[in-house]
Amino acid sequence: MKMLWCWRCQQEVPMLDAEEALLVRKAMMTGMRFVEEEAHRRGRSLLPMAVEGVSRLMQPMLEMYKLLTGFVETNPNAVMHHEVDQYGPPCPQCTKPLRTPKARFCAACGFGQEDVQADSLPLTQRRPEVFPEL
Known part of the structure; x- marks a missing residue:
């Protein structure tokens, strides 16, 4: 828990x-x-x-x-x-969890939203440097 x-x-x-x-x-x-x-x-x-x-x-x-x-x-x-397991890792900016493991940006603070494209990878794959524990 x-x-x-x-x-x-x-x-x-x-x-x-x-x-x-x-x-x-x-x-x-x-x-x-x-x-x-x-x-x-x-x-x-x-x-x-x-x-x-x-x-x-x-x-x-x-x-x-x-x-x-x-x-x-x-x-x-x-x-x-x-x-x-239904949520993603904590956002490096606001610490709330990403809504899903495949989230393309943080829904709480918008982190990662600036480079979202229609075919974007999940945020954790686009920015692995800010998610070192994965």
Whole structure:
């Protein structure tokens, strides 16, 4: 889990790494029993949220997200896009993550926008000198 800016939520939220995202998807497919077993394996108690409507159908996914992050999220759509791998690296200018790994410029501050062409490569490939960790 990593705190990261979410473009949809317009705030920093807990983002899931690949292994955690897999657990959330598995919880969605297999149900509350899987969440309870994971909570037990981690030595944590599980106090299910009171959710209604469509969220009730997705409760195992929401509960697993809460178990992994400590963050109570009641919107299943939000959980589905709170994955680190869906975002690009941090912008070297403003530090917010690029919206996608293939972003051609930073949507927050415009970094890299000055040389975007119709057939431009992603910013990380056009400017590898400012993304040394990749």
